Amino acid sequence: MLYNRNDNLKGLIMKKFLKELYGTGIIFFYYIKWLVFLGLPLLYYGLDYKHNTIMDILWLYCAALILKDFIFAVILKKKHGEEEFKK
Numbered sequence: 001m002l003y004n005r006n007d008n009l010k011g012l013i014m015k016k017f018l019k020e021l022y023g024t025g026i027i028f029f030y031y032i033k034w035l036v037f038l039g040l041p042l043l044y045y046g047l048d049y050k051h052n053t054i055m056d057i058l059w060l061y062c063a064a065l066i067l068k069d070f071i072f073a074v075i076l077k078k079k080h081g082e083e084e085f086k087k
Contacts, residue, residue, distance in 0.1 A: 033062040
């Protein structure tokens with residue numbers, strides 16, 4: 001079996017692309033989650049926009065992110081990057 005250098009290069013490019021896509025998703029939803037969570041019901045019920053399945057899925061994802069933030073901030077009382085020190 002011969003080793004193909006192009007296969008390794010393609011793998012590295014794909015890995016870099018997926019990391020950038022993941023980072024972009026995190027930044028996007030960090031800033032946009034409240035806008036989507038509050039704005040989409042307003043568009044649907046206040047302005048009579050048609051329901052869109054993709055936007056509904058994004059709304060559910062934003063709701064899950066908000067719930068996760070609430071659990072970490074209020075229930076577990078942890079902030080990102082902090083650990084509790086027990087004495």
